[in-house]
Amino acid sequence: MIASLTSNLRNQFTRFSKDMQELLHDRVYVINVLGYISYNFVIGAYSYWGPKAGYSIYHMSNADLLFGGITIVCGIFGTLAGGMILDKMTSTISNAFKLLSGATFLGAIFCLIAFLFKGLSGFIVFFSVGELLIFATMAPVNYVSLRCVKPSLRPLSMAISTVSIHIFGDVPSAPLVGILQDHINDWRKTSLCLTSIFFLAAGIWFVGTFLKSKDLLNEDDEDQSTTTLIGERKPLLEASSSSQA
Template sequence: MDPEVEPLTGMTAGQPAWYTPKRLLALFCWLTFLIYLDQGVVASNGVNRPIQAEFQLGNVEDGLLPTAFLAGLLIASIVYSELTTRYNAFRMTGFGFAVWVLGSVGCAVAPRFWVLILCRVVMGAGEASIITLSNPFIDDVAPPAQKTLWFGILNLFTTIGIAAGYIFGGVIGPPLGWRAAFLLQAVLGVPVVLWVFFAKPVSLKTVRGAEDSAVANVPDHGGMPLDGKSWLGSLGRDIAILGQHPVFVLNLIAYCPIQGAFGAYTFWGPKAGYELFDLPQEFIDLTFGVVTIATSVVATLLGGLFIDMVGSSVRNAMAFCGFTALVGLLVIEAGFLFAQSFFVLMLLFALGELALFAGQAPCSAVQIWTVPTRLRPLAAGMGTVTSHLFGDVPTPPLTGWIQGIVNDWRVSMELLTATLAVSVVLYLAGGFLKGKDYRPEAERGLSSAQRKSLGRSADGEEGLIATPGLQAGLLENGEAQSDG
């Protein structure tokens, strides 16, 4: 047995021969890349403009294309998370991605616009399985000293996928037609579908003995298994249980303004820059794209690495998210208030995005750590639903409506950015709340150096053996069992 695989994760026993944590991370990174590649493809000029021309779409109808997938995503995210209580989560991932592939093929052959929209909804329903189950799997398998960093690596592929989609659609669309872009991305997904269906599946953690003993303290649950005859009742009860975890709820709501800001910056940022500084549109588009990609890659990794280094307690993660949201708020507001050149604006905007992206990995980690293990998929699904429904779905049209009234992009963007104050307050409030951390006791609140020491046995192999002094330091360091 590879000593770096299982003693760090607790996942090798009973797992297939092909499994290692890094292979599973690579699989979910590739899946995440493909589903976000599609979002870039459908918004690219090489695909979107021909669709609009072929079906003679107005702006309102055309605007349905990038958002139609949300209808399937929002519903299916909750459905998949609940189905994992009954079926193997790895197989559910394969099933969902197969639905995504079929939806992409449907887009490629759609004879009418309403068929195309329906296929976009189907793709969203398939995408939900990946978004819902990726984080629980990663938290299961990541080395204890690098859990937040692994969340950051996974989150990278959302931005990389969208950026690659713009390029992919722009390259494939003009010579081969917009339908070829959807067909080719489906072809890229077929090998993954076949692998997940026919390879021996990996098991996701479920409730095991005392692992979720704290669930018994939550009203109306009592740690009892689900009743298979009342699926909707079980779902409603599980959602109610999540609502009784205040740190989880605050983290959920606090991220919505950040997601909303990203959505509006992506949609309106280039247009605002063009009208404020009257530079070539292509230059502004490219600059915003490069800044977004570069800042997301650097900041997402550094944010996860920082939390792992200083101690990945829930309190540290929430405080860090609050601090980064505050920095993003102040720096971006300063850019739109005072920048008199495009260079200065983009410099401040890049610094602000660095701060906001740095909080993504800790936010994803808190979403998983603060709920019972069995409810992690549902928590991830609720996070997806909430961040879209109250984040990047309403903010682009709302910002456009404000701009129509004030006719000043500086004022419109300042008002949008001001909503980040909600994130600052909620994150900092969550840092002071007492809440249960559901991770194994040996992983709560330790820095990466402490975890490495914790994982060393007397013979030098990696394991979960700690000296008495280090065990005492664990409780003193994080107070994780009582206050997260």
């Protein structure tokens, strides 16, 4: 039983290594994830430091409630709008990259202008519009991750994307922004520097519009014999119990 388990683990690791190599050699997937990491770097820092910055710049008495409310409302409507716009544009990987780049670029402009306002009302209006545009990326970014890889790699592609945006995006962003603020000691300037990273994300996704991409929605990545073999394979513990009986 131990030998069988060891062999099974070895086979699984070998398969995982091959799948990871295939993902990392897919330029469309890598560009999409790199843009998503840059994007999430800003979003993560917004969620952590936003209320603190809002209180310091605009003396908000309810900064947590205001930032939370804007994020929830704009997140819902922005995500829905992004999906509908992509459908109207005709859902292709190239169009998804165009929407990602355009929405992020415009959203960055509105968020930058928002932090330049001295009055709270102007900030709320422009920041809300910016957040609507920023959250319009949710549908297209996942569309690319799912459609640029063959069906058997989709679970792994989504898993690696999710892990990457947290490890390299929102996890380090909060302490790094804190260090920047300690150095600058001006939340308005710190917020402007942070928001400018959206332009990096937009630029990375813009590169994706020039890459040759193929929609692999209906791609058959495994032959029928392999699929049949997997379907007939018994779970390891069940097979061991049957042999003992």
